Amino acid sequence: MDIRPIHTEADYAVTLKEISTLMDSDPDLGTPEGDRLDILATLVQAYEAKHVPIIAPDPVEAIKFRMEQSNLSVKDLEPIIGRRNRVYEVLNRKRPLTLPMIRRLHKSLGISADVLITESLG
Structure with a gap:
């Protein structure tokens, strides 16, 4: 399971694409694919918390x-x-x-x- 931290916008885009592909296959929890999806989602959350500002709605x-x-x-x-x-x-x-x-x-x-x-x- 080759997983690396998300450092750049390109890494972020690739990770989002992989998450989308994994979600389409609807992996079960506890399977290698399910674990990979969980880890990638956690990495995306951490990246977004640091790099994507949340703007309060009007x-x-x-x-x-x-x-x-x-x-x-x-x-x-x-x-x-x-x-x-x-x-x-x-x-x-x-x-x-x-x-x-x-x-x-x-x-x-x-x-x-x-x-x-x-x-x-x-």
């Missing part, structure tokens, strides 16, 4: 995503954000989120407060 996009996930309408956000026009202003980036809105969105929809306090990209 707060408005996070709200829209949660609305879509939970099949929520603008009316459903009124108790959380305020009157309908205020909800539209927030969703259209015309009005920033206030601290009370952030607290209610976090509590009601489970959106991370860290995400909600970042500046909107729009």
